[in-house]
């Protein structure tokens with residue numbers, strides 16, 4: 036179990052991590068999601084004892100990361116955003132070096148290296164120079180070093196960045212396998228990646244925790260959209276007259292009139308959106324106004340992520356060449372045409 040209490044980190048004027056508190060329980064795969072610059076790497080570097088916090092307390096299974104550094108660090112395997120690989124070594128040589136640094140006794144070292152090589156499927160590559168390996172294999176070597184010493188928690192900072200789609204799938208499968216034996220924290224700025232692998236997700240934005248829940252719960256709380264789009268074929272005034280009478284409608288907005296068809300966006304009160312649609316249908320029919328479109332707007336996980344992590348200052352936080360959402364992806368594709 037990892038407990039983080041009131042963690043803050045300041046780099047000069049930049050408050051990179053702002054009073055974060057959360058608990059990571061054993062035995063799950065956690066997603067640490069946030070746009071670039073949100074503070075993910077800073078947080079993970081602090082949790083793993085690689086960077087000092089400005090304030091706050093971190094305990095790994097009860098061991099304070101500063102006061103009982105050795106005990107705490109032994110429980111965590113970390114693959115940083117930029118893996119510290121020595122490219123003129125072979126994976127085996129590199130793992131020998133890391134195993135020694137981690138204090139794994141000489142008698143256990145080779146067996147432990149064999150174990151992590153097998154677990155990360157790099158047996159064939161273990162005696163080639165790292166500089167001749169693909170990025171996907173290098174990432175596996177990075178994961179292998181994190182696994183040395185069999186720590187209970189594995190922390191991976193954006194492990195699929197820069198990989199091609201096939202390599203991404205392979206690394207995802209590997210992470211899912213690791214999740215069976217370890218608690219895993221996986222950071223990413225890509226929602227679909229977190230959705231694909233993680234059971235629980237922490238969303239961080241500007242150094243603050245903005246959501247922490249099971250993926251399903253987040254999905255559920257979001258699926259209850261309370262907006263409905265309608266297109267009526269009556270006059271706008273008549274449509275408004277009917278809407279005014281409906282208790283389930285909190286507010287409405289006339290979007291446009293097009294060839295005698297009026298589109299409105301309605302905000303409803305609490306309730307099943309489909310039940311409200313039924314009432315709308317019947318009421319408009321009774322008033323002789325045909326509705327030609329009746330569409331509850333479902334909020335997706337992606338909408339929530341965008342809502343939680345966007346505002347006017349977003350641009351200064353986002354690398355221009357990185358894509359976080361399908362929407363951005365579409366935009367980029369459109370621009371490319």
Ligand code: ADP
Nearest residue numbers: 046049051069070071072073074075076077078
């Ligand atoms: P993420 O991993 O979510 O992209 P980071 O933790 O790398 O975010 O960065 C959080 C914020 O801290 C950003 O505004 C970044 O520019 C700033 N930052 C990160 N590292 C340093 C550093 N060594 N010195 C100054 N500012 C930094």
Ligand code: MG
Nearest residue numbers: 075076077116
């Ligand atoms: Mg980062």
